[in-house]
Structures are given as structure tokens and as C-alpha cells.
Amino acid sequence: MDEIISSERLLGELRETFKSGKTTSFEWRKTQLQALLRLLEEQENKCFQALFDDVGKSKVEAFKDEVGPAKKAVVHALSCLKEWMTPKKVGMRLLLYPSKAEIVPDPYGLVLIMTSWNYPLDLALEPLIGAIAAGNVIVVKPSELAPATSSFLANTVPLYLDNTAIKVIEGGPEASQQLLQQKWDKIFYTGSPKIGRIVMTEAAKHLTPVTLELGGKCPLIFDYSSISSNLKVALRRLSSAKWGACCGQACISIDYVLVEEKFTSSLIDMLKTLVRRLYGENIETLGSISRIVNKRHFDRVCNYLKDPAVAASIVLGGSYDEKRLLIEPTILLNPPLDSAVMNEEIFGPILPIITVKNIQESIDFINTRPKPLALYAFTHNDAFKKRIVSETSSGSLVFNDVMIQYICEELPFGGVGQSGMGRYHGKYSFDAFSHEKSVLYRGYFPDLSARYPPWNGFKMEF
Numbered sequence: 001m002d003e004i005i006s007s008e009r010l011l012g013e014l015r016e017t018f019k020s021g022k023t024t025s026f027e028w029r030k031t032q033l034q035a036l037l038r039l040l041e042e043q044e045n046k047c048f049q050a051l052f053d054d055v056g057k058s059k060v061e062a063f064k065d066e067v068g069p070a071k072k073a074v075v076h077a078l079s080c081l082k083e084w085m086t087p088k089k090v091g092m093r094l095l096l097y098p099s100k101a102e103i104v105p106d107p108y109g110l111v112l113i114m115t116s117w118n119y120p121l122d123l124a125l126e127p128l129i130g131a132i133a134a135g136n137v138i139v140v141k142p143s144e145l146a147p148a149t150s151s152f153l154a155n156t157v158p159l160y161l162d163n164t165a166i167k168v169i170e171g172g173p174e175a176s177q178q179l180l181q182q183k184w185d186k187i188f189y190t191g192s193p194k195i196g197r198i199v200m201t202e203a204a205k206h207l208t209p210v211t212l213e214l215g216g217k218c219p220l221i222f223d224y225s226s227i228s229s230n231l232k233v234a235l236r237r238l239s240s241a242k243w244g245a246c247c248g249q250a251c252i253s254i255d256y257v258l259v260e261e262k263f264t265s266s267l268i269d270m271l272k273t274l275v276r277r278l279y280g281e282n283i284e285t286l287g288s289i290s291r292i293v294n295k296r297h298f299d300r301v302c303n304y305l306k307d308p309a310v311a312a313s314i315v316l317g318g319s320y321d322e323k324r325l326l327i328e329p330t331i332l333l334n335p336p337l338d339s340a341v342m343n344e345e346i347f348g349p350i351l352p353i354i355t356v357k358n359i360q361e362s363i364d365f366i367n368t369r370p371k372p373l374a375l376y377a378f379t380h381n382d383a384f385k386k387r388i389v390s391e392t393s394s395g396s397l398v399f400n401d402v403m404i405q406y407i408c409e410e411l412p413f414g415g416v417g418q419s420g421m422g423r424y425h426g427k428y429s430f431d432a433f434s435h436e437k438s439v440l441y442r443g444y445f446p447d448l449s450a451r452y453p454p455w456n457g458f459k460m461e462f
């Protein structure tokens with residue numbers, strides 16, 4: 001009860017700040033974004049430490065996937081802020097002559113950002129950048145499963161950003177549920193589809209708009225014969241995305257690979273050699289790989305391998321170390337399609353390889369499953385590319401690379417169907433936290449009597 005009263009009080013304070021109008025000025029938004037950039041520069045080592053403590057990310061990985069992208073996003077927002085805020089003039093039809101019109105981006109007001117643990121810094125800051133740029137007052141609720149980053153944000157954000165407009169509230173599911181009971185003008189959620197449903201249900205009670213950045217199983221179509229001259233690069237990209245990015249605990253990581261049966265053994269042989277060279281020979285010598293976030297998720301991933309039918313499909317790895325929460329890069333060949341590993345988002349270092357007779361069949365395989373957040377295809381076959389573009393549906397589609405779409409500010413990032421709704425990054429982040437208000441300016445002349453009743457041919461006269 002006390003918590004509800006205190007979050008109501010806190011939200012009341014934030015609403016007062018919004019009413020005062022200070023967050024809508026260009027100066028305020030610019031100053032806050034500059035302060036956020038300063039935070040990232042001055043506190044870089046603390047960011048690295050928190051990310052290491054939470055998921056064992058190395059400095060290189062932490063910079064490449066979290067601090068670097070967040071800095072890039074602030075710099076981009078600062079350089080585009082004026083343009084994004086400027087109302088867009090709209091040409092009017094002759095029918096409405098004389099009139100002028102524009103689309104004015106209005107901040108929603110009070111917004112809630114709930115984030116996930118796997119990229120706990122960047123996933124909190126990317127939407128925060130959009131929400132500040134759009135002129136909102138903001139509550140960020142980091143994930144309790146990344147406690148070091150959560151407490152870093154709670155302690156550091158108030159030292160740099162305007163505490164009357166931006167708050168970080170820590171806590172677990174109970175805190176999230178209490179926050180969700182409040183009336184928000186927008187909720188931005190990153191996490192699993194399961195909790196996404198709870199968020200949307202609570203938001204519906206107040207008709208609050210939501211952006212849901214969810215997950216799912218992201219396939220990779222490996223058109224082996226068409227990329228034979230680029231196999232080495234393709235395999236390096238596959239391996240670093242699957243195992244070198246938070247140990248497969250990434251929403252746009254590769255979940256499984258589709259390849260033609262006849263190329264399976266050479267694909268697996270090459271992957272085995274590469275994986276051992278990049279990550280070590282065995283569980284004792286494992287390096288350059290993050291750990292699993294906690295015991296619950298460690299057990300969840302290991303349980304996939306305990307299914308005897310799945311265990312029988314292991315062609316590489318399969319060992320784990322409970323003490324260090326480490327799981328070896330593991331490759332499965334054709335695990336049963338009705339097994340849990342083929343029906344749940346893996347979110348760990350297991351890579352199933354599924355064979356198809358003809359690579360074109362991959363399209364049907366993908367289309368009989370929920371729409372993925374990302375679909376990848378390694379192919380040089382232009383006709384096949386066209387088919388994939390037009391016959392599949394996914395949040396994003398990338399040819400010949402993996403996960404690179406995340407750092408491309410020009411492209412919207414988001415899911416479709418079960419992988420989410422709404423989009424962000426770059427200008428799309430600004431849009432995610434703005435209402436596009438139509439504004440129409442009219443005068444009183446000329447005034448045609450034909451538009452007024454009575455409609456029986458006689459015209460009203462003043």
C-alpha cells in the first residue's frame with residue numbers, strides 16, 4: 001500500500017513537471033541528452049563493471065554492444081533533435097483553400113520504460129534517449145535480473161539528469177506490477193512475450209499506447225552452395241553472433257539454422273573448428289563468452305539438453321559448469337521438431353541445425369511458425385532473396401550478416417506478430433514517444449453556403 005501511495009506521489013511530481021512545460025523546450029532536451037553523453041563518457045568503467053557483474057560481459061563486448069551503441073544513439077539524437085522537433089508542413093488540397101496545415105510532434109507526457117536484463121544498459125538508454133528527445137517526463141524500471149546495472153542506473157542517472165523529470169525505480173515483478181497499475185501516457189516494454197501480455201492488459205485499462213519489444217525464434221537460412229566463395233566470413237559472422245553476443249542471450253541472436261541436407265556435414269565440420277578456435281577447446285578453457293544470467297535461466301537452457309532425444313542430436317559441446325553458470329557452445333543436428341528446444345526461444349548458446357531437402361523449402365518452414373523478430377539469410381541468389389522478402393514476415397530481415405540491423409539508426413527496430421509491436425531507434429525512437437498532432441489553420445473567407453443545411457435546396461442566410 002505504502003509503495004502504491006509513494007509511486008502515486010512520485011508520478012504526481014512528474015506530472016507537475018510536465019505541466020510546467022520545461023521538458024518540451026529544445027534547450028531542456030538538448031541539455032539532458034548532453035548530460036547523458038557525459039554520463040556514458042565519465043562513468044564508462046562503472047558501466048563495464050556492472051555489465052561484467054551481471055552477465056560476465058568482457059569490456060570489448062560491453063563497449064561493442066552496449067556503451068558504444070548508446071553513445072552513438074545520443075550523438076545521433078543530438079545532431080537531429082532540431083529537425084525532429086520541427087513541425088512538418090503539409091500541402092493542402094484545393095478543396096480546403098485557403099488553409100495551412102502541419103504535423104506537430106507532441107510529447108505523450110508521462111512515460112514508463114521497462115527493460116530486460118540481457119542488454120541492461122543499452123536497452124534502458126536507447127528508449128530513454130527517444131523519450132527525452134520527444135520531451136516527456138520519464139520513469140525507467142530496469143530489470144531486477146541485472147542488479148548491478150539496475151543500481152548503477154538508479155545511483156548515477158540522478159547525478160547527471162534532471163531528477164524532477166527523469167526517475168529510475170528499481171524492483172522486481174511486484175514493483176513492475178505496482179507501476180503498471182498507474183495511469184501512463186505511454187509504456188515502452190522490452191522483455192518476453194509472456195510479460196508483454198501482462199503489460200498490454202494493464203495498459204488497456206487506461207487505453208495507454210504501448211510499444212512491445214519482445215522476442216522469439218530467429219532463423220538463419222544458410223544457402224551453402226550460393227555463398228561458397230564467402231563461407232569463411234559467413235561462418236565467422238554466424239559464430240560471433242550466436243556465441244559472442246551475450247552467449248546467445250540476445251533477442252536477435254540466431255535461434256536455429258536451416259541448411260540443405262547435402263551440405264550439413266561440411267557446415268558442421270567447419271563450425272566445430274571455428275568454435276574451438278574462437279571460444280576454447282572445452283568447458284575448462286572456455287573464453288570470450290558471457291555467462292548465463294542466473295541459475296534459473298542456466299537450468300532452463302540445460303534442461304533442453306537433458307531431453308534424451310535432444311541429447312542424442314548433440315554434435316558439438318553439450319557440457320556445462322553450474323558453478324560458473326557457463327554452457328559450452330553447443331550444436332544440435334535435427335533435434336525433434338516437437339521438442340522444447342525447437343518450440344521455445346533458446347536464449348542461450350545452443351544452436352540447432354535443421355536440414356531441408358531444398359533450401360527454398362526454408363520459407364515454408366519459417367512460415368509455419370510465429371513471426372520472428374529477425375530473419376537472416378546467407379545467400380547470393382537474387383531470385384531467392386526476392387522470394388524471402390515477399391513471402392516471409394519478420395521484424396527485420398538481413399542478408400549475409402547477423403545482428404547488424406540493431407545499430408542502424410536509419411532503420412526501424414521492432415517486431416511483428418508475437419515478436420512485438422511498435423518500433424524505435426534513431427528518428428523512430430523520437431516517434432515512439434511522440435503523438436503526431438494534425439494542426440490545421442483556416443480563415444473565414446471564402447465561405448460557401450453549399451456546405452450548410454438545410455439540404456433541401458434552400459440555403460440558410462445570415
Ligand code: NAD
Binds near residue numbers: 119172173177192
Ligand atoms: P525480464 O525478466 O528482465 O523482464 C523484463 C521486465 O519485466 C523487467 O523490468 C521485469 O521487472 C518485468 N517483469 C518481470 N515479471 C513481471 C511480472 N510478472 N509482471 C510485470 N512485470 C514483470 O526479461 P525477460 O522477459 O526474461 O527478457 C528476455 C526476453 O526479452 C526474451 O524473450 C528476449 O527475446 C526479449 N528481448 C527483446 C528485445 C527486443 O528488443 N525486442 C531485447 C531484449 C530482450
